[in-house]
Amino acid sequence: MTAEIEQIYDRNIAAAALRSSDKYERLAAVVFFLLTEQTTVHNLRLRGDSGVKHQIDVVIGPEHRRLLIECKDYDKNVGLPQVRNFFAVVEDVTPDEAFMVTTRGYSTQAITYAEAKGIRLALLRSPEEEDLAGLVRRVQISVDATAPAGDPLISWQVTEDEWAELADVRGHLGSTDVDAMTLTLPDGSVTGFRDLWEPIEGAIPLGSGGLVEGEHKFGGKAQLCLPGYGEMPVTGFLWKVEMHTFRAFDVEVGLGIGGLVAELALHSLDGEIRRIFTNHQMAEFDFDGTGRLRRV
Numbered sequence: 001m002t003a004e005i006e007q008i009y010d011r012n013i014a015a016a017a018l019r020s021s022d023k024y025e026r027l028a029a030v031v032f033f034l035l036t037e038q039t040t041v042h043n044l045r046l047r048g049d050s051g052v053k054h055q056i057d058v059v060i061g062p063e064h065r066r067l068l069i070e071c072k073d074y075d076k077n078v079g080l081p082q083v084r085n086f087f088a089v090v091e092d093v094t095p096d097e098a099f100m101v102t103t104r105g106y107s108t109q110a111i112t113y114a115e116a117k118g119i120r121l122a123l124l125r126s127p128e129e130e131d132l133a134g135l136v137r138r139v140q141i142s143v144d145a146t147a148p149a150g151d152p153l154i155s156w157q158v159t160e161d162e163w164a165e166l167a168d169v170r171g172h173l174g175s176t177d178v179d180a181m182t183l184t185l186p187d188g189s190v191t192g193f194r195d196l197w198e199p200i201e202g203a204i205p206l207g208s209g210g211l212v213e214g215e216h217k218f219g220g221k222a223q224l225c226l227p228g229y230g231e232m233p234v235t236g237f238l239w240k241v242e243m244h245t246f247r248a249f250d251v252e253v254g255l256g257i258g259g260l261v262a263e264l265a266l267h268s269l270d271g272e273i274r275r276i277f278t279n280h281q282m283a284e285f286d287f288d289g290t291g292r293l294r295r296v
Helices: 002-012 020-036 080-093 108-117 160-172 193-202
Strands: 040-047 053-060 067-072 097-102 120-125 138-148 153-157 182-184 190-192 210-226 230-254 262-268 274-278 285-287 293-295
Touching: 002 020, 002 262, 020 040, 020 053, 020 067, 020 120, 020 262, 020 274, 020 285, 020 293, 040 293, 053 080, 067 080, 080 097, 080 108, 108 120, 182 193, 190 193, 193 210, 193 230
Parallel strands: 067 097, 097 120
Antiparallel strands: 040 053, 053 067, 120 262, 138 230, 153 230, 182 190, 182 210, 210 230, 262 274, 285 293
């Protein structure tokens, strides 16, 4: 796995002159930061209760004691001696939690010993088909939009005592030539009907289909100006508009789309963690001269 891990680090973090084991440890630091959002440091020395300082591959937590991670970029299973050696450090440093990650797997004895000593085991490697099983690989997003099929049908409202006086223009009170209409509103402001209609149309619920209708009141008398007929007093209007729904766009998103590539898979043997990490996630990070992880 060494060459593959080096390539993952070089293309996502930095093409640095580091040992392959250091690159694996730093990749582990990135993925555990993405899991915990905690301060993460690579290659730190911590003093245990014995007074001896121990080299720790990855330390997570503001006190540098919360979570210790031992990394093994092996091309074979991690055996009992490696887990037992790590437990000696854990016992001396007494962190809140301890993890060991590797690329291949663990021997039966190593798993049994780790479970007995409270060390959590996990695999951290480039994704294989089994890691992706059950995960969403591609998502088709379809967005539908609603829009009017044409201008609204308007029926103007007048007071009962003025209705008789408007007998000669009643037929035009249902005019749909909305661009030709202007109104002087009760507050004295003048507006074109199109400006008045747009917020009403915008309030029609998305997904509405077929004939939609409603009523708009002015809260007093407005003066409607119809070309060729002069002004007439109106108190509001009833409206009807035919709405139709159409497919605005289709978008497919997922791994392999838009440059999104699954680079690392992490899953713990106890089944509590199963995550895929992409190139876009890892490209957000690098390390300073002290080994501290930072966003770029």
